Amino acid sequence: MPLLVMKFGGTSVADLDRIRKVAEKVQAEVDRGYDVIVVVSAMSGKTNELVGWVEATSPLFDAREYDAVVSSGENVTAGLLALTLQERGVPARSWQGWQVPIRTTSQHSAARFVDIPRDNIDAKFAEGMKVAVIAGFQGLSPESRITTLGRGGSDTTAVALAAAFGAERCDIYTDVDGIYTTDPRITSKARKLDRIAFEEMLELSSLGAKVLQTRSVELAMRYKVRLRVLSSFEETDENSGTLVCDEDEIMESKVVNGIAYSREEAKLTLVTVEDKPGISAAIFAPLADAGVNVDMIVQNISEKDYGDRPGSVTDMTFSCPVNQVARARKAMEEAREAGTIQYDELIVDTEVAKVSVVGIGMRSHAGVAARAFKSLADENINIKVIATSEIKISVLIDRKYMELAVQALHDAFELEQA
Amino acid sequence: MPLLVMKFGGTSVADLDRIRKVAEKVQAEVDRGYDVIVVVSAMSGKTNELVGWVEATSPLFDAREYDAVVSSGENVTAGLLALTLQERGVPARSWQGWQVPIRTTSQHSAARFVDIPRDNIDAKFAEGMKVAVIAGFQGLSPESRITTLGRGGSDTTAVALAAAFGAERCDIYTDVDGIYTTDPRITSKARKLDRIAFEEMLELSSLGAKVLQTRSVELAMRYKVRLRVLSSFEETDENSGTLVCDEDEIMESKVVNGIAYSREEAKLTLVTVEDKPGISAAIFAPLADAGVNVDMIVQNISEKDYGDRPGSVTDMTFSCPVNQVARARKAMEEAREAGTIQYDELIVDTEVAKVSVVGIGMRSHAGVAARAFKSLADENINIKVIATSEIKISVLIDRKYMELAVQALHDAFELEQA
Secondary structure, eight states: OOEEEEEEOGGGGSSHHHHHHHHHHHHHHHHTTOEEEEEEOOOTTHHHHHHHHHHHHOTTOOHHHHHHHHTHHHHHHHHHHHHHHHHTTOOEEEEOGGGTTOEEOSOTTSOOEEEOOOHHHHHHHHTTOOEEEEETTEEEOTTSOEEEOOTTHHHHHHHHHHHHTTOSEEEEEESSSSOBSSOTTTOTTOOBOSEEEHHHHHHHHHTTOOSSOHHHHHHHHHTTOOEEEEESSSOOOTTOSEEEEOGGGOSSOOSOOEEEEEEEEEEEEEEEEEOOTTHHHHHHHHHHHTTOOOOOEEEEEOOSOOTTSOSOEEEEEEEEEGGGHHHHHHHHHHHHHHTSOOOSEEEEEEEEEEEEEEOGGGGGOTTHHHHHHHHHHHTTOOOOEEEEETTEEEEEEEGGGHHHHHHHHHHHTTTTOO | OOEEEEEEOGGGGSSHHHHHHHHHHHHHHHHTTOEEEEEEOOOTTHHHHHHHHHHHHOTTOOHHHHHHHHTHHHHHHHHHHHHHHHHTTOOEEEEOGGGTTOEEOSOTTSOOEEEOOOHHHHHHHHTTOOEEEEETTEEEOTTSOEEEOOTTHHHHHHHHHHHHTTOSEEEEEESSSSOBSSOTTTOTTOOBOSEEEHHHHHHHHHTTOOSSOHHHHHHHHHHTOOEEEEESSSOOOTTOSEEEEOGGGOSSOOSOOEEEEEEEEEEEEEEEEEOOTTHHHHHHHHHHHTTOOOOOEEEEEOOSOOTTSOSOEEEEEEEEEGGGHHHHHHHHHHHHHTTSOOOSEEEEEEEEEEEEEEOGGGGTOSOHHHHHHHHHHHTTOOOOEEEEETTEEEEEEEGGGHHHHHHHHHHHTTTTOO
């Protein structure tokens, strides 16, 4: 029997009525001949409520107790969906993470998968069960305690189960109807993509497109799990949504497939840093220890004469989310006091945003960067930092130009046309 | 290290503030030198909300899924209390039923204990943990599914743990400050008892005193677990509340220790039933099958001439809760149609209440029944049915006289005096 994994997020299971709608979609796949594994999140708002209680109780909480508390919402929706399916005549049962078991590491609140044995669920499918409903986001540590995978972890649960069970596809039902060339709120020319390659989706996810959790896309790419993103609030069929798949499955891809953005970025520059071996480590190790997610890094070797600072010196620029600036500043000041780095000044610009052009076609097409830079120049948008990978070009610009830059790039690469 | 079990119900853990109060009480016992096992219910209202969702989803629900859903509230409070204790510097951790494990039968929603291995919790006490917080009401079936013990099951969890761990005492914290001679809302003369025997408490519980779940008292009596009932909303010390204990621990007991009542009772009489061997089974088996909790039973053998119904005949009277009358009537009518019983008429009186006088002293004192009946007669209260056991006398009376009867009996046995 072919097997499908379906995942429904918090807004899709927000109340009993929505859960009935979910059951309809699941039943439709059973009617098409699939065995189905459904992964559910907690009702929207529930996990936030639980997290709020934990944080109010204990600011520096024991992550093991945190996980035990915040994982409870998924158990409720899993049971309710199993009951709803049974009520419709579909043989179904629920599993909590520890019952499957979904074995993870002991890194509470950020656990990673170790193993998902198939025996228990396979045995029930063999007995005639058609749908296994699994509480997402949670697992079991080697110490038999409940772990969670971090926020958005239900996507990851779904992909991991799809990989473990060799599912034909993993359908992620969400509140949008697919992956767009860019955010439709920024330009009405944004177009829904029928297909997108894993690598592109990965860049889009990590660059700020909120539809799929980055880790779930990584996992899908590694295990070649075909993902489909589609709406839980619309009628859907076999061709709905966007398929995230191996690039071999995409016949003719455009050079650029999407424009991503990240609004709340900050640019930090350490002025007049001594340029010696190990200086990068001396700067970025304390930032990592302080939990700062450094993104773009640019080093300018300067030829200028810095007077009393002999030897080669440099300016080091990096970006991070705006809400991590205070932590970054503290880490740098402490490193300077400890004598591990020297710098004259830390210049912080919290009014920047990042815009990125993504496409696997870039690998074989030259001139993408030039075209991107020209379209920004035509709008008089100054580029502050540039970073590139094989399949993306990211620029840091003044935040006030962000929407304009997205629109200009979308036009420049003619993304409104399929 | 002496060990104490403490149990807190839903109103005692209704919010984070109340949970902090609970932690204070637990810490006080740790400071007195105890290792503590705490059993918690879900926040008040949570379990009802979950039950409501299940019932709205599936009227004839799968009890296994019901249990998976409704047990989730206790996991939240267990984790939050463990965190609160840690925050106060008390080494604590939470356990869900399956983690202990609290092994039960597979009777979902009404599971019974099979075994509670001590290894996991004992190992943590040996490592220096002072408090084990256990999610009440839940267990693990042989099929590794979550079971629940039925409503009020957290009391039972606490007593079972106290028995398994040989606890010095099991303290049940609730919203009243102890066991009273009768309901203080009915007479202000009601007096809090310092001690009460298991047998008396069992009669009072099953007769309608709502403070303790009957099953938990049965279990406490069987395993000689000393129970203390006390308030979670007041300052308490070693002498607070009421101790429920073996009668050996009660030096001088009064003849009668409590007056219980049950308001919503119904009296049913099958008129002119054939009096032959097996007739009782023919009547009460279908009632049991229909889920009718028959309480008092009285059979009047009649000498009257019943004309066309030769042989010996009788009237059979029994009582049950008012909300089960429809089911009882249906069961009797079906049995008559099936020919297994014959009767002329079913007379139903839904306007009755039960009042009971309870005391272990009755075993050795004659005249208790006479004194009870006289005090009712003095108030012109007509007794409709009488049932007695070794330590109680129950009467069915018109509901409108219920409060008067309780007050009269309380006075007759001078219960306001210690």
